[in-house]
Amino acid sequence: xxxxxxxxxxxxxxxxxxxxxxxxxxxxxxxxxxxxxxxxxxxxxxxxxxxxxxxxxxxxxxxxxxxxxxxxxxxxxxxxxxxxxxxxxxxxxxxxxxxxxxxxxxxxxxxxxxxxx
Amino acid sequence: xxxxxxxxxxxxxxxxxxxxxxxxxxxxxxxxxxxxxxxxxxxxxxxxxxxxxxxxxxxxxxxxxxxxxxxxxxxxxxxxxxxxxxxxxxxxxxxxxxxxxxxxxxxxx
Numbered sequence: 168x169x170x171x172x173x174x175x176x177x178x179x180x181x182x183x184x185x186x187x188x189x190x191x192x193x194x195x196x197x198x199x200x201x202x203x204x205x206x207x208x209x210x211x212x213x214x215x216x217x218x219x220x221x222x223x224x225x226x227x228x229x230x231x232x233x234x235x236x237x238x239x240x241x242x243x244x245x246x247x248x249x250x251x252x253x254x255x256x257x258x259x260x261x262x263x264x265x266x267x268x269x270x271x272x273x274x275x276x277x278x279x280x281x282x283x284x
Numbered sequence: 285x286x287x288x289x290x291x292x293x294x295x296x297x298x299x300x301x302x303x304x305x306x307x308x309x310x311x312x313x314x315x316x317x318x319x320x321x322x323x324x325x326x327x328x329x330x331x332x333x334x335x336x337x338x339x340x341x342x343x344x345x346x347x348x349x350x351x352x353x354x355x356x357x358x359x360x361x362x363x364x365x366x367x368x369x370x371x372x373x374x375x376x377x378x379x380x381x382x383x384x385x386x387x388x389x390x391x392x393x
Contacts, residue, residue: 202382204330204384211373211384211385211386211387212322212324212330212373212375212384212387213384214375214381214382214383214384217382226380228381229285229381230285262329262330264330264332268377269318269336269377270318270320270335270336271320271322271332271335271375272332272335272341273332274329274330274331274332275329276329277329
């Protein structure tokens, strides 16, 4: 079955970077895109961007342009989301979700990133 | 950026019917916004219920349905069950950007 397994929780200091991984299994990795979505504590969902694992092309949310980078490793069926210049407002649970540009289906379990001095 | 609006909270009786809506600050919601609906229970990852306005995944209970209603996307729950108590989020697509609504907290009481 389709599974997305994300990396473990992270604690970072303001100004640092974090890289979250999402390992896919149960399907052809390059046949589906991957979205990234985050959720601050007690808040709603925020779409961060999307990557096409086939060619590596990306589209990022305007708000995060310049700070977010999504990459993939086809040899391990893993996508990565790196967020730089972290601030306290970036404290959130980060999710990957399989899909197509206008379609979502399976979600990862989430990764808590805490930004604190 | 567009703003997507949802009712902050709704209550439905067990076995009852309720409709959640999803509006857009840019005008009427159409199929071209590829409306999605997600369910999230406390401490869990979201789960996709509806995509492309009204299409269901294999795991979507039959009591959930999606539609366009009065210029908005709508999620209708017919025959509410206690396990349907959750937060529901809609998502709309805008030329490369995807925007979530603020969520509707649905209480089954």
